[in-house]
Amino acid sequence: MNPASWIDTAASPPQRLPETIDAALAYVADAVGHPVHTRWTLTRLKRGCPSLADAKREHPAVFALLLEHDVAVEYWDRGRLRIVAADDAPAPETILERVLHQHRRRFHEVADGNARVPASAAVPPAATATTAVWLAALEPPHTVATRVSSAANATSATPATGAWLARAGRFVNPSMVTNTLGVADDAQAVILFLRDRASRSPHTRRAYLADLKRLIAWCEREQLGPLSDLTRHDLLAYRREVELQPAHGPATGEATLPGSRQPARRGHRVATGITRLRSAAVPARALAVVSSLFRYWLKTGYLIANPAADLSGGGAARAAWTPTRIIPARVVALCDALVAGPAPTGLTPPVWTRRCAIWSLYRYGGVRLAELVWSEALGLPRLDVDADTDTDTHWTLHVRGKGNKLRAIPLPAICVPPLRAYRLARGLTPEPGAFERLPPVHSEKRDALGASGLYDEVKAVFHAAEALVAPGDGVTLALLRAASTHWLRHGYARTLVVDHAVPLPVAQTLLGHASVQTTAAYAKTDLTQTRAFVEGSFPNIDR
Structure with missing residues (x-):
């Protein structure tokens, strides 16, 4: 393999690996923070330790192997260090290639060894989310006439795409001096909100997307929107509908098994109760996400007013919360x-x-x-x-x-x-x-x-x-x-x-x-x- 055909995209600016195998192994070990390939001899072992007793204590596996072999190789393989005799170890090129593939989010291989390193390589592909991805996730059914067909067209969401979110309402701040988000439509403003508030956890992002899609579907049914055009009267009406949804779920009281009028087993009642507790938290979470969105937009200057102020109850709702999912x-x-x-x-x-x-x-x-x-x-x-x-x-x-x-x-x-x-x-x-x-x-x-x-x-x-x-x-x-x-x-x-x-x-x-x-x-x-x-x-x- 040619180490120079690999690029370290985490470096600033991105740079190629050294051309020789030994130099590339040393570079990768320093970059990833753990040994990749080390060739041990008794001379090298004694050079790093004051005495053989210290060497035996700090590197017991290496010490034991060197008692029977002249050379031992310590190498990284599938998330752990392995130590074997030199004759049993893979070739250094094989070890390097395996580690580079394990860290493929950071190290990228280019087909042409003489190709220029792109400046955009500094940002791993997994760390970027295009507008097309977020719009596709947020679009409610039967709303979008045309979908974004490519990432190139998605970099600037405009009304021409037909996306429901790609509009601006009456409360959008037209001044780019005080609008610190630097965007002029809800689609891009929602993307920035999700990136800042929900990018850390996939579970949080999934929950935020579900709650925002619910609001968009309601706006579509009521022929309202975009989000930055909703008034406080509109959001209060949405809150009433969300709060009424649990009332249409299973009736409270003693649970029964499907197809039977007899009371369920106690274990089944416990599981049913857990499900109801989770469903009871859905309205509060849905309103909290909406409140967080509008609060973020106001704080960053995208909106000139916050019609969702105190929509979710704020501190009162937090004070009333009691944890229930606790294992005895x-x-x-x-x-x-x-x-x-x-x-x-x-x-x-x-x-x-x-x-x-x-x-x-x-x-x-x-x-x-x-x-x-x-x-x-x-x-x-x-x-x-x-x-x-x-x-x-x-x-x-x-x-x-x-x-x-x-x-x-x-x-x-x-x-x-x-x-x-x-x-x-x-x-x-x-x-x-x-x-x-x-x-x-x-x-x-x-x-x-x-x-x-x-x-x-x-x-x-x-x-x-x-x-x-x-x-x-x-x-x-x-x-x-x-x-x-x-x-x-x-x-x-x-x-x-x-x-x-x-x-x-x-x-x-x-x-x-x-x-x-x-x-x-x-x-x-x-x-x-x-x-x-x-x-x-x-x-x-x-x-």
Whole structure:
């Protein structure tokens, strides 16, 4: 292969890899933050360590291999380091090509080795979203006469495209001096809103798109629009319709099984209740998205007024919110016992230790699902280790949360052994180095596990825990089948706020909540603590 035919698009400006294999391997290792190909000999091992005892402690696998072979090769393969004798290792060219393909979002191969490096290559294709994509996702049925046919035509959404959103209403700010978005129609303004507020999490983006499509479909039915033309009277009418929608759902009361008049099993009633709780939150979320859109447009100067002010209730709605999707301690204990036990039959140690590490990070870190998704640009999430003494170490998880806010989460000691075991199974040192730039969770096919993969691993733990449920316990089975990563986050928050009375500002920082009211809502899930406070304030006096 020719390394110079590959371009590093993350560099500024984009640049080619060195022409020689050794130089290209060194460049890629420095760029991705982990070893790619290292040729070990006893001389090299002793050169980097004060003594052989230190070399044995820092590189045990390499040391053991060099006792039997003259040369050992350490190379990166499918998300982990492998160490083999030199005769058993792949060729350096093969290793380099594999790593480049694993990081194909960053490194691009050009067919012509003498071709000029395009300036646009600095932005990976996955990081850009064309107007055509967003318009296609937002278009309601029977609205658009013609669709955008190519990305070239989509770079400027105009009424000629026929897109319902590609218009401007009466409240649009015509002055480009104060309109900081720099756009003149709703289509482009919606795209910028989604990019700034929902680009981090695919689940958030999907929810925002669904709620905006619902509003657009309603506007079409009422022959209103575009969005920047809606008055407060229009939005209040939309709110009334959205709030009435749950009333048309299943009637409250005791659930029955389909085709039967007999009461359902208790486990089925629990699952039905969970579904109803989720559906009850839909109107509030739909209105919150609309309010957020118009608030963003006003703040950025795209609109001259905000007809959606206080549409979703604001702080009052947040204060009335109570978390409900919380796993009882006895159910979590079943999952913890499963994770602490031996690997199930059929799972290799790397796969099982990875699943245990993922469970521990969500269980004891209280992070959102998307916060464990690896970002190559930021090098997050990241694990740091601070050593007070030779035996006392403290692990910290650094993530990027909602609103691109960075936060550091101290991990309890119980979370450390699964992480160390996973790193060892992956071929890494037990603790991350000071300048390590690696995804905390790897994928067998790519450099990092995505949101769906992380979600599936946690669901696999819940599914496996069903085998530990006592016969006839339908409630626990229903909870395990409905639970997800966010349920673990709710449980983490409840443990802080209710079980251990952590000060609300501290819990708010750990959870990454924008408002302390959201954190305080977890205190509503249990009256034991507040009852004790009241009893202590008014002691019983015998007369």
